[in-house]
Amino acid sequence: MSGRKRVVSGIRPTGDLHLGNYFGAIKNFVELQDKHECYFFVADLHALTTHPNPDNLAQNVKHTLVVYLASGVDPDKATLYVQSDVPEIPELYVYLNMIAYKGELERCPTFKEKIRQHPDNVNAGLLTYPVLMSADILIHRAHYVPVGKDQLPHLELTRTYARRFNNLYGVSVFPEPEPYHFLGEPIKVPGLDGTPKMSKTGSSEKGVIFLTDPPEVVQRKIMRAVTDSGPQQPNMPISEPIQNLLTLLRLVGGEEEADFFVEQYKKATIRYVDLKKTLAQKTIEFLKPIQERIKEYENNPQLLKQVVEKGIEKARESAQQTMELVRDAIGIRKLY
Ligand code: TYM
Numbered sequence: 001m002s003g004r005k006r007v008v009s010g011i012r013p014t015g016d017l018h019l020g021n022y023f024g025a026i027k028n029f030v031e032l033q034d035k036h037e038c039y040f041f042v043a044d045l046h047a048l049t050t051h052p053n054p055d056n057l058a059q060n061v062k063h064t065l066v067v068y069l070a071s072g073v074d075p076d077k078a079t080l081y082v083q084s085d086v087p088e089i090p091e092l093y094v095y096l097n098m099i100a101y102k103g104e105l106e107r108c109p110t111f112k113e114k115i116r117q118h119p120d121n122v123n124a125g126l127l128t129y130p131v132l133m134s135a136d137i138l139i140h141r142a143h144y145v146p147v148g149k150d151q152l153p154h155l156e157l158t159r160t161y162a163r164r165f166n167n168l169y170g171v172s173v174f175p176e177p178e179p180y181h182f183l184g185e186p187i188k189v190p191g192l193d194g195t196p197k198m199s200k201t202g203s204s205e206k207g208v209i210f211l212t213d214p215p216e217v218v219q220r221k222i223m224r225a226v227t228d229s230g231p232q233q234p235n236m237p238i239s240e241p242i243q244n245l246l247t248l249l250r251l252v253g254g255e256e257e258a259d260f261f262v263e264q265y266k267k268a269t270i271r272y273v274d275l276k277k278t279l280a281q282k283t284i285e286f287l288k289p290i291q292e293r294i295k296e297y298e299n300n301p302q303l304l305k306q307v308v309e310k311g312i313e314k315a316r317e318s319a320q321q322t323m324e325l326v327r328d329a330i331g332i333r334k335l336y
Pocket of ligand 1 (some may be wrong): 008009010011012013014019020022023024026043045132133134137145146147148149150151154187188189190197198200
């Protein structure tokens with residue numbers, strides 16, 4: 001990534017954030033804000049597809065902002081805002097809906113998964129979810145989008161809509177945005193329950209480590225993590241649940257320790273209880289400073305307000321510049 005580029009990403013305010021959100025998305029935000037023009041937001045409109053209770057929604061928007069700040073996203077470097085505060089986004093969503101086809105949206109793997117999970121709530125917002133996400137990204141004509149692996153199908157559609165818009169109107173308004181991850185390509189942070197993705201909806205709470213989990217809860221969840229019966233002889237391939245624990249250990253800063261346990265596994269001398277104890281200790285150490293800062297920001301609503309007010313202004317300025325180009329390309333021009 002050379003030169004100063006525009007970067008956009010968002011998180012849905014659907015509850016407490018977890019290590020998957022942190023290592024899939026937020027850690028990238030902190031890294032990118034030093035080098036690029038960054039826009040990070042709370043995707044409250046996207047959260048409406050599952051009809052949250054209004055008080056919970058408001059609370060979760062606040063929590064998501066607090067976590068951004070506590071994780072090191074700096075409002076002096078990056079623009080931080082709430083999606084619904086930028087009316088240009090729903091306007092762009094309307095235009096993009098005209099070039100988004102039903103078939104391609106129905107084929108989107110995340111849509112298929114959602115209709116399996118909630119067959120009684122297959123609303124139009126769910127179908128066009130990737131179009132709204134494209135509007136979020138294209139509104140700032142982004143070059144890079146730091147996200148976890150699960151978001152790649154949406155990003156592919158965003159690239160399609162950028163290309164389609166440019167071709168249809170014979171303009172080059174939108175770059176085709178690319179995914180970004182500090183490890184090279186987007187990752188899936190695994191769960192503790194043997195599942196490949198840590199997620200509130202996919203796996204049970206037992207498999208998820210929330211950023212706000214107190215040390216004893218982290219300890220308990222990790223000590224109960226799914227394992228297997230252990231290697232029966234040297235040089236056996238490492239099973240998925242153990243690989244998951246090793247991946248988590250590396251992410252929370254236990255690179256050397258993970259190498260040690262891989263060696264132990266190869267020799268068939270590994271003791272899972274030691275692996276779990278080390279993972280718990282490293283995770284607790286990793287979370288401690290974030291949790292301290294979460295508490296500080298939670299007690300400072302005035303600061304949150306200031307951050308958001310400044311963010312809205314900057315986000316709308318960028319959004320308005322894009323919308324002038326978009327309206328002009330489409331032919332929506334003022335007669336007066
Ligand atoms: P959401 O709110 O489900 O998740 C927020 C971010 O966390 C990442 N993530 C993970 N990454 C790795 N491993 C995991 N186990 C894991 N779980 C969650 C997600 O990939 C995501 O980056 N549609 C988006 C929100 C959104 C958005 C956008 C993102 C709306 N508009 C524009 C980027 C750009 C979503 O539902 O993320």
